[in-house]
Amino acid sequence: MNEPTRSFEVVVVGGGAAGLSGALMLARARRSVLVIDAAQPRNAPARGVHGYLGSEGASPAELLARGRTEVESYGGVVEQGRVVALERTGDGFTVECEDGSVVAAQRLLVTTGLVDELPDIPGLAEHWGTGVLHCPYCHGWEVRDEPVGVVASGPVAVHASLLWRQWTDRVTLFAHPGQSLAGPEREKLAARGITVVDTAVEAVEADGRGVSGVRTADGSVVPVHAVVVPTFMRSRSQLLVDLGLEVVEQKMGEHVMGTCVEAGPMGATAAPGVWVAGNVTSVTEQVIGAAAAGGRAGAAINADLVMAEAERALERGRGVQEAPVA
CATH class of the missing domain: 3.50.50.60 (FAD/NAD(P)-binding domain)
Structure with a gap:
């Protein structure tokens, strides 16, 4: 992997409702955030998004366009591209795109969704x-x-x-x-x-x-x-598998509905520094639920960064206090 040419506090992989909502929360928290979106939304063929309060009937493309504009209005960066590799480094992660570009991130939010198998x-x-x-x-x-x-x-x-x-x-x-x-x-x-x-x-x-x-x-x-047709809903999870996470079956009773990557209520995974939201972790999530999950994950990531910054500041302060007097 090439050396990173840019660095962000958070890189969001996937620019659907979950990813953009997470990015919006982070951008409003004054975090530097980059959204990389492959432009393959699951609901692209649908005529409208339904059950989304305040945006009932909006086309999927219209809803995402609004979301990108909102993220960018707070300084977030949204780019089209396909992430092909995620690697952990000593102080965060590197993110490689299909075009060979590489960026660095302190935290990751992965919202790559799922594929419906017919x-x-x-x-x-x-x-x-x-x-x-x-x-x-x-x-x-x-x-x-x-x-x-x-x-x-x-x-x-x-x-x-x-x-x-x-x-x-x-x-x-x-x-x-x-x-x-x-x-x-x-x-x-x-x-x-x-x-x-x-x-x-x-x-x-x-x-x-x-x-x-x-x-x-x-x-x-x-x-x-x-x-x-009840589809088999397979999560787009290979990038997360590469980071050591497992893919599990999501069931309704004994019926296997699809696959997902498990996460906590705020989207934290078993891999430190990695959060997920939307259909990659819950195959039954609708658009409004994915957006809500992305917002929760964004807030959790910001809180995690806040705590890490406080710890570093405390360590620096202790270093000054313990320095020998000449």
Whole structure:
């Protein structure tokens, strides 16, 4: 790794809601902070951010643009780039970007998010975030009262179907063949008017307006306005693994939802000097929750730096007092 050409008190890796909120807190605390963002937000395909008080319906790009402007207004630096390596040094960390540039940092806040892994069904990836959805709190209102298909298996299939039933009474569950639902589960779904299709899904079909139906292995097409797919949510955690942290499974009951890096309530990890926030440490976090977590982590990092500065000042003071008199 090259020698650092710049130095910051804090480098934030990832410029989404969590990273920018953390940077804003730090910049307002008069810390020198650099945000390095690869510009690959998870919610980029979505038309709007929902459940974010004061910014309801704002596009993801608009929300992040506001955040960058706010961070920069307090002296924070926001740059586009991809961090490829993090290394611990004697007095902090070095951060290397894909273009070969290297900066130094006393503390790190990593908010690299996650990647949604979809089943290998034609049509899902093409319409992800528009007609192929995963979160009813993010998208349920927009497809209220419309026909919705849930493509899932196991306990999560029943949970997702019942949850989406809150927004529409036209829910069809496409259960995976060979993973039949127990009698009580079918009864519960039937009691809520949810149709179960046991034939394998071959593709998601679309017309000029978007998703239009789910085609099954017998050739039939069930008309739907949207398809719900519980994804496997894999944290972007390799940089943290390189610093010695472990990736663990995050579960809902016995169902493995994805992977994450564990952290304390303020975002501190087991690696000294390293904090995390957002989906890299909690796969279920929505945008407003990620922003809140980033703010908490930023405040915790500032407090940590304050304590370290006080200790250094105390040591310097003791050195002066103990110096021999000539």
